[in-house]
Amino acid sequence: MVPESDVSRVLVVAAHPDDVDFGAAGTVARWTSTGSEVAYCICTSGDAVGISGLGREQVGQARRREQLAAAGEVGVADVTFLGYPDGRVEPSLALRRDITRVIRKLRPERVLTWSPEINWQHFVTAHPDHRAVGEATIAAVYPDARNPYAHPELLAEESLRPWVVPELWIADPPAHLRTQAVDVTDTFGAKLAALRAHRSQTGHLDSLESSLRGYLEQTAQRHGLPAGRLAEAFQVVQTG
Secondary structure, eight states, rough: OOOOGGGEEEEEEESSTTTTHHHHHHHHHHHTTOOOOOEEEEEEESSSSSSOOOHHHHHHHHHHHHHHHHHHHOOOEEEEEEEOOOOOOOHHHHHHHHHHHHHHHHSSSEEEEOHHHHHGGGGGGOOHHHHHHHHHHIIIIIIIIOTTTTHHHHHHOOOOOOOOOOOEEEEEEEEEGEEEEOOOOOGGGHHHHHHOOOOHHHTTTHHHHHHHHHHHHHHHHEEEEEEEEOOEEEEEEEEE
């Protein structure tokens, strides 16, 4: 694994507002607390959900505002929204190009995204948008971002030079692939605040804190952390 001291920039690529906060906000808060700059690339505006009294465009606007507020709770100020249609994301060349653009601009040492695989043990995380974004992001990390002949307009028209991302972190993979646990006990409060910033999605969840704490405690136990600790777990891939 790349030493934490060598990681100054991290990019998180997710499908919807709130994905990162459910899946990785404790880890993000830990990274920012130790000096890493973390940026988000959110591929949709999350507008394919109902919010009483709001049309679809207004839902997207509300959810973008919520994501910006949530990002601030964990120390993230740089958030890019790509504007792909919620519920209809495909791992297209266009999406790969747009993620490659963000990678070449930010030049991160680490990219975190979602698994393209179905986790049958926790099926609700296997949203098609999550898997499509994960597949496109993995392709953007390798080979697109490092290959000057991939999406040549990025170099020719935008002067975005190739960039090699050394390390890829994957959220919500099948359980047996989760090799890296991050102790988020000290950043649990920030994660909870980020989730509560998504009021349209979590405002009705009276048991949010207790259920989240229970899940993170179980994750910590599975990965050998001491009793009472909380953890998020990921698949980590060295990209060579």
